[in-house]
Amino acid sequence: MKKRWLALLLALVMAFSLAACTKTEAEDSKDTEAPVTEGETKADGQEEATTKAPETTLEEVSAEDVEGDEFFGKSTDFTAMISNGISTNLFSEYEDAPVLQYNMAKEWDPDGNGNTRKVNIDVWTPPAGSESDYANTLASTGEYPDLMNIQIMSMSAAEMYEDGMILDITDYVMKYMPNYRAFFERHPQYAGRETTYVDGERRYLCIYRLDEQLPGAWGGMLYRRDWIVKYGTNPETGEAFTGAWDEDGNYTDDVVFPSGETYPKTVSDWEWMLEIFEKALAGEGIEDGYAYQLASSGENGAGGDMESGFGAANTWYIDPESNEVVYGGTKDGFRSYLEMMNNWYQKGWVNKDFFERAGEMFFVIDTASVYSGKVGAWYGLTSQLGNALANADVPWMKDMCVFAAPTPINDVYGDESVQGFEPFLYYAGGLMGAQWVVSDKAADKDLPALFTFLDHFYDVDGGALELTFGLTKEQVEEAKTIAPKAYDAYSKMGLEDGAYWKNDKGEFEKNPVYYPNDPNEIGGACGLVRFAGLTEETRFNRKYLPYYAEQMALYRMYDATKAGIGGEITAQLTPDQSSNFAEVYNNVSTYCAQVVPEFITGELDIHDDAAWEEFCETIDSYDVQSYCDDLNGIINE
Template sequence: MHIRKISKYAIILGLLATTLAACGGDGSESAESTGAEQNQPLTKLTYWVELFPDAAAIMKSYGEVTAWQEIEAKTGVEIEFQHPAQGQLGEQFNLMVASNKLPDVVDYGWNTYPGGAQKAIRDEKLIPLNDYLEHAPNLKKLLDAHPEWRKMASTDDGDIIGFPFIREDVTQQVFLGPAIRKDWLDKLNLSVPTTIDEWYTVLKAFKEQDPNGNGEADEIPILIPAGELAFAGAFGIPNDFYQENDTVKYGPIEPGFKQYLTTMNQWYNEGLLDKDFATAATDSKIKDAKITSNQVGSTVLFLNGGIGKYMDLMAQSQPGFKIVGTPYPTLKPGEKPVFGYMDNPVTGIFAAITGSNKNVVGTVKFLDYLYSEEGKLIMNFGKEGETYTLVDGQPQYTDAILKNPDGLPISQAFRKHIMGATSGPFVQDVRHSQQYTTKPEQKEAMKLWSNTTQEKRMPPVSISAEDSNRYSSIMTDVNTFKDEMILKFIMGTEPLDHFDNYVEMLKGLGIEEAIQIQQAALERYNNR
């Protein structure tokens, strides 16, 4: 059994508690002074967390969310939410951790802390949970039942980082993939493409046969960003690190990436890829405008914020508008795709107890409640009788969410009332996902997008604190050069004959050293 060493700090605090108790104090000073060593009831908590943009549009704080209000009512704990300014999450996190005073709980991707979560523990910015699991029976039960979840929630040294957001079912881990206008396919008597060659045939037809029926050659057959995984993956590589039999490789320097770039260059030259892809595919407002103006034939979309969103938006003005998901493309018919978008069950966002917290045990007990059956129900469904009712023992959302009386779209109605679709210290209930994703096109897309082997996918490794600065420096230069060159190769301003020179340049920038750092990280992860 792994036994953690008791820190000098803990010993000193323990002695202090004993001394104060011997003096006959009333315990109030002791509770303040001894912090984690006390088991005082928790009454108030400061909680720092990103306010998602669509939530920020309708509220100032998560304190307005029905689920959190219900949690406060059930536990008697008052939560003071602190949110970074919109668009400044990383910058404000860095400023905050540089200070000596942190909120009680910080909900964040702690492995992005400089040097990783292990360095944050060494810096006493966060307190690992290993010594407190006796006060967190609900979380402990989950981690004991799912060793891989515990692995993902831990550092390389085995320290549990914090209370994780967990997606309990594989269907919840898949929410993004290639999508196409089914009404355009039907009009041109075409089938959903599955291979790169079939995609080329379909895109040519979209370009030349006026599927939107306005008599103009204004169709954009496909709108995707440079390096898009859904299509690069067809050539056996992602636009990032991956592993083959536990050996780390970097996709953008592999021969398959040149094949991918050659295909994208051909599609660009023939007008199949949007001429403005460099900006249009990454700017949500431009993308919205192009799709809703009936120009885009295919793209990569989210299930709810994409397929569901656009079908709802177009339902009145164009009743025949229909988007469906497609399988991730392959090179040969019948091949099973290897790469595809899939989140980890433990997403990497943790509600971590900080070194400034004065009541660690009370905070652990409070956060663990959110993993209980009652806590899980509240976080995913809100308040019984208001946002959900039990039908044959199963929670069903009410019209407060599904037909919001204030006219909020379903995505924002969910934000207003529950936390089931975002990050947070709880388990996302599969019954939430089943009701959120309602259209048959969405359900079918989820099945198609889930059908990938993921055998070459990198697990959520952590770069060591010792390698952190060097790795960050290398990858800043590598990504800047790589992204610039990918655009040039696709648009033809750099001939593909120069691909080998590009690879040598990346090696000169240190990509091979970065691969070795990732290799060491993979080996540490496998040994957790």
């Protein structure tokens, strides 16, 4: 009998806990409420946007929709979640970032009628290493902030909006963010991508972090230039090469590749170079080195690097010829890429155990070998360029000089249909970055003030410079009285003269205190790198040495912005499309991670039509086309 009572008790506990999880009355009533008609706001101040999408076009959504003064007097204290913190010992909380402090001390007048107010931002920083867990926990517990960078969240803006978690901010962006919208007028190729279709209407569900130009490359293919100088000979004359560092720290040599270029332009250039590395390894007596470092997936970079010169890449991209989204893993170009890698592997150029290094990121594979100078070419960081890895104590690293290489053009493998392609896809990013959303928590706060505040950081001649570089001398002076915390931080950094200034040519120059090297990591601290805004470096004089400037330019010599599918496109997927993609992507990536290395090592014969057909059929069976169709639908819209 007791057992029965105990069982009943436990069942009751479960029933109670079930009941406790049910919705509150308020939530229930929210679900059953009649749709709000256009122009109405709910009792709690939250705009109901789902059913009142205006029938006018986006440009016609006028500012009259928002009466700024109605918000005057409401709270201007906002919470914001950034994607990750910065490495600095100048402050521990990101709201103490000087630029934020300075702007929080200023008065904002959204409607220009003298109703000024300050905006206060309390920044939430996820713990390093568990950013996504942190953000997703906030979302699942409903304890999320007013403003969020959703880069680290597992939900798209469209999904959040459908769940009622974020606001439709169209009216506010239209009225209070002219600087933000001006970016899309300056960059018409991105126009339309900043909005999401909701019930057939283009709406702003988020604002993007933007870059006025493609940011400088942080990584790419690198190779040992000094080994080519030492072990190579001119392909035409057969003469030895010469190269040296001059007194100014610049590097010059007379290296010429078989294509006639001074950099490895084609696949045949690469093979010529890898042969030299083979000689160099033997010449230097390095037994455990190798000529070319390959990532465990069998592909370097994050999609397209070393591949798109074959006219295809093992991912989804916008085909430059058809302007349609395609999956390139089953195309002949990718097969030819695999033939090349298989050939390189058979020749002993590639690290034999590449497929075992599954836990390493593609840009830091076998760093022990790279940093001990035993690798000829690898995907690495731009900080490794030049003589950064040289080591006078190691014989083969004394004169080490690392140069950059763009994705090569295939001129060796396959037939003409897969040769001669200008690379169109590699890890380069685009001008539109992380998405920021405004949650329903901010619905009854002073949103005009918030959007005016945010728009300041998109002002190409104003706040964007603060965000990119930091404060000017005049602003630092002003901060002395209005934002002492900002002034103190700048004093500690030694930036009393400001973080940047204009030179005689009208170019921006950073304060030499943190330029060109930034050992104290103040570069991130003096600007506002983690916040929503525009990065404006077009007029920035980087003061690169000539050889370094050439290398950085090589990484940007081909346009990869048209073929890449950025977050601004995938953000428009419906929740069902997004779930479908997750399933397709997981299946394809798991399968490719197993089979692609097998083609390269020769375990599967890439020359065998039957094996290739089976690979293609399996990929197709995962319905890769469905994702292409979804994305084409969005692009065509």
